[in-house]
Amino acid sequence: MLTLAWMVIGYFSLFDLGLGRALTRLVAEKIGAGKHSEIPSLIWTGLFSMAGLGLAGMFLGIPFVPWVVQKGINIPAVLQPETLNAFHVLLVSIPLIIVSTGLFGILEAYHRFDLTSAVRSSLGIYTFAAPLVGLLFTKDISCVIGILMAGRVLAGAVLFLFCIRLVPQLQTGVGFRKDIFLPLMRFGSWMTVSNMIGPMMIYIDRFWISATISVAAVAYYTTPFEVVTRLLIIPGAVAGVLYPAFSMNLIRDRGYARALFGKGVQYVFAAVFPIVTMIVLFAEKGLRWWLNADFAQNSTHVLQWLSVGVLFNSLAQIPFVLLQGAGRPDITAKIHLIELPCYLLTLWFLIPKMGIDGAAMAWCVRSLLDAGLLFCMAYRYVWSDSQ
DSSP states (O other), rough: HHHHHHHHHGGGGGGGTTTHHHHHHHHHHHHHHHHHHHHHHHHHHHHHHHHHHHHHHHHHGGOOOOOOIIIIIIOOGGGHHHHHHHHHHHHTTTHHHHHHHHHHHHHHHTOOOHHHHHHHHHHHHHHHHHHHHTTTOOHHHHHHHHHHHHHHHHHHHHHHHHHHOOOOGGGGGGOOOHHHHHHHHHHHHHHHHHHHHHHHHHHHHHHHHHTTOOOHHHHHHHHHHHHHHGHHHHHHHHHHHHHHHHHHHHHOOHHHHHHHHHHHHHHHHHHHHHHHHHHHHHHEEEEEEEEOHHHHHHHHHHHHHHHHHHHHHHHHHHHHHHHHHTTOOOHHHHHHHHHHHHHHHHHHHHHHHHTTTHHHHHHHHHHHHHHHHHHHHHHHHHOOTTT
């Protein structure tokens, strides 16, 4: 249940309708153009919009919680009451998590990756350490989720203070402008498609496993998944730096943007490939040493397939942010629309035949397809003379 809760937290980005990325891009453009006086109103309009969307998502989700817990994910009856409470706690936290996405984006637009990295790394440690500490006092999953959300509140407050330090005018320029809201929504509308489908393709496999095999099988799948996908911190850091840089330079200096793209791909591959190779070679021994023989028997092939998929997924992040930095979120959204039915069909075919190994294989194949399509479209858009 805790791994499913982590998934739900990750999926809350759905409700920002792409405004977080839109805010990063537009703030970066204002910085590049020297229009600093327009930034405070842009930021506040984005944050108010995201808070409103978060509240809407919270209220829309409340009626569906009983069905999700009782029917959707096959929760045993004895665990349903505290699971209901846990999901309600998660829903209440949606506005905060959505606004925090925008605050991260503001700091990234100013290239203050030292601050975002400090908050993300601290929050990452807290996300896994806090439930462990919580077990000393309670085994109620809703209480553990509450502890996780308290960490999110603290992180959001720290992010807001960082933004105030960077843009002191935020303290006096509070307001909402409709003329800014419309450009934010236009850019974010296509990103909404990616925000909906992207996380779905990352996490739907565990729901499928829970519904068709068992909740217990989810642990054998998500434990290696959560560990190996930590590697995505590496391409995420590179992509976070490149996104505002692409936004600034694709119009001013396309040649420099191409050079940045090549270096980004090289650095990500050089950093991730050796680690993935070691994981694939020593997956069984590592799981046996870290957990136990039971996990090693059930999760070795899962870990190997997911590791290869993470390599493809890591490389795909560079063309993904290039296309979005170029103001073409429609391309990435259309790619996701192509991938989703292919992925669902693969899961439907492989999970009954191969269990959680089949789910991992399907995730790997989906990551390969995603990377291939994104690289093709990035090449056509940035290197084609017709663009």
